[in-house]
Amino acid sequence: MQTTWTGPARSAPGPGPAPGKPLLAIEGLHIAVGGKPLIEGVSLTIAAGEMLGLVGESGCGKSVTALSIMRLIPEPPMRVTGGAIRLGGEDLLAFSERQLEDVRGNAIGMIFQEPMTSLNPVFSIGDQIEEAVLLHRSVGRAAARQRAVELLTRVGIPAPEAALSRYPHELSGGQRQRVMIAIALACEPRLLIADEPTTALDVTVQAQILDLIDDLRRETGMAVLLITHDLGVVSQYCDRVAVMYGGRVVEEAPAAELFAHPRHRYTEALLRTIPAANPPGTVLPAIGGTVPPPGQRPPGCAYHPRCHAMIDVCQDQVPLLEGDAHRAACWNPA
Amino acid sequence: MNLLSVDHLSKTYRGAHGAEVHAVSDVSFSIADGEVLGVVGESGCGKSTLGRSILKLIEPSAGSVSFAGRDITTLNRHAMKPVRRDLQIIFQDPFGSLNPRHKVGTIIGEPLVVHGIGNGASRRARVAELLALVGLPEDAAKRFPHEFSGGQRQRIAIARALALEPKLLVADEAVSALDVSIQSQIINLIADLRKRLGLAIMFISHDLSVIRHVSDRIAVMYLGRIVEIGPAAEIMDAPKHPYTQALLSAIPRPGERRERQVLKGELPDPANPPAGCPFHTRCPKVMDICHSVRPELLPPAGIASKSEVACHLYS
DSSP states (O other): OOSOOOOOBSSOOOOOOOTTSOSEEEEEEEEEETTEEEEEEEEEEEOTTOEEEEEOOTTSSHHHHHHHHTTOSOTTTEEEEEEEEEETTEEGGGOOHHHHHHHBTTTEEEEOSOHHHHSOTTSOHHHHHHHHHHHHBOOOHHHHHHHHHHHHHHTTOSSHHHHTTOOGGGSOHHHHHHHHHHHHHTTOOSEEEEESTTTTSOHHHHHHHHHHHHHHHHHHOOEEEEEESOHHHHHHHOSEEEEEETTEEEEEEEHHHHHHSOOSHHHHHHHHHSGGGSOTTSOOOOOOSOOOOTTOOOSSSTTGGGOTTOOGGGGTSOOOOBOSSSEEOOSSOO | OEEEEEEEEEEEEEOGGGOEEEEEEEEEEEEETTOEEEEEOOTTSSHHHHHHHHTTSSOOSEEEEEETTEEOTTOOHHHHHHHHTTEEEEOSOTTTSSOTTSOHHHHHHHHHHHTTOSOHHHHHHHHHHHHHHTTOOGGGGGSOGGGSOHHHHHHHHHHHHHTTOOSEEEEESTTTTSOHHHHHHHHHHHHHHHHHHTOEEEEEESOHHHHHHHOSEEEEEETTEEEEEEEHHHHHHSOOSHHHHHHHHHSOOTTOOOOOOOOOSOOOOTTSOOSSSTTTTTOTTOOGGGGTOOOOOBOOTTSOOSOEEOOGGGO
């Protein structure tokens, strides 16, 4: 961040990262919805300054995993049934609602797919950024306003002073997402969760927004969890990738490694089926069937009914996520 | 002969405070029998308005649309009805475009009823045939749209569009809302149907990799105008217009990490388009002339090319 922002923390800042430990560690997370398993033992880590891509198709559980980090999942019907979510060593699942309020928007910032519905239409841009600052920092209105101008400048909003008094509907989609990023960054979070931040934006604007997030994490050492269905975006920006299917992480690897040598059959099939990987006009190697909804997941490997390399064991035993830097949960890997 | 000829088509909306919004400005192109024309551009470039104007779902403000040699621009609703048999459209949202209170059999068979084709029994047989054609089980006819996944609903929408054996299908972002694994199933289906039925398709999408996969020719739109049009391979491998180049560069590809040319700024307000070349405000190669003179869509000067480009760099 190009600012000299040093507002005193209103309450104790979030836990600091232990040396050598990851900033965020999700350990064996289980979430159920209406008694049916939705997330089935997800483990992930992110180090400071790292960008982790979480990819998968709709219904795989990637957004629920991301929302659960700040306990933003609707409880009920959803319920965390096991595991731990450690931020700098402290388990967020053990936090009270009061403690979580200190973490949200402070140690952890979040941006969503649809910036129009995440911004309040009846408050000005300035009010909404200042609110984030005033909530977590013991500063006055003037300092918060000054901070808002700094943030708008950093995220590339032209004429930031004038922009403070504008309303969300006066901005384009790309500018709204920049404002969302400014709000998420207001208290210099150590982790930014970005859930499909550019899916609603055009490709030329998408590139601008992702470049901005990438620059910010390099400047500030903030960790980024980027949730997306776009494998191209992951390839361009992420250090590591975790692929989810049927409520589990099925493969995890450094990004370049994953694209060069996918091991899980689902990852392999996904990479093969995209139009860019095939000569124009040819039949795409499609994946048959559809993603099974929670409650209808088959026994064994959830992907086995769609898998072209299924063997007997896939039908009744769940494969474990095995390996060191490159982990895959597949009985018959590529 | 061209199946579809569009000449100097424009669509102007009356915006707030009487401002005119030029959604489509002076667009001309043609589609041959059995040809797939991909139309690509960002939101607000006018590609959907263009698709809908061709079917007269939106009344064009100026210019003409000829289908199978006949000018359909001035036809009234009654005279347009038989033309619609040959001209069908599928939309992005397979949730919003199917009536939730009708069974799938009724939805797919409705065009046959509207056009008075066959009787009850022959329509049921045709619905079964169409379901098989798009890869759905026969008993799907007795179920409701909500019982199907997004990909299956798009198959239903395609079956309905094909019920009258159209000659031209407009596919408006038809695979954009689908997951990757489902998207390729539907792309394969559309390509297969095109081969088997000799369909011409106007394939509208913001996704260049999808467009490139399905299209014979590609038209690139920016702020209501075609800025480049030509054979798909030439557009993808040797793009000429700086906007096409930027669009190609902006798309991240799996397995790659590269330096990209990222455009500054965003699409200008269509109600207040820039003078001269509509792209000059964001163009990395802007020249003096671009500020004042709008370039015509012409074959590039001095280059062997089957494309046409609207850019002063090539005049």
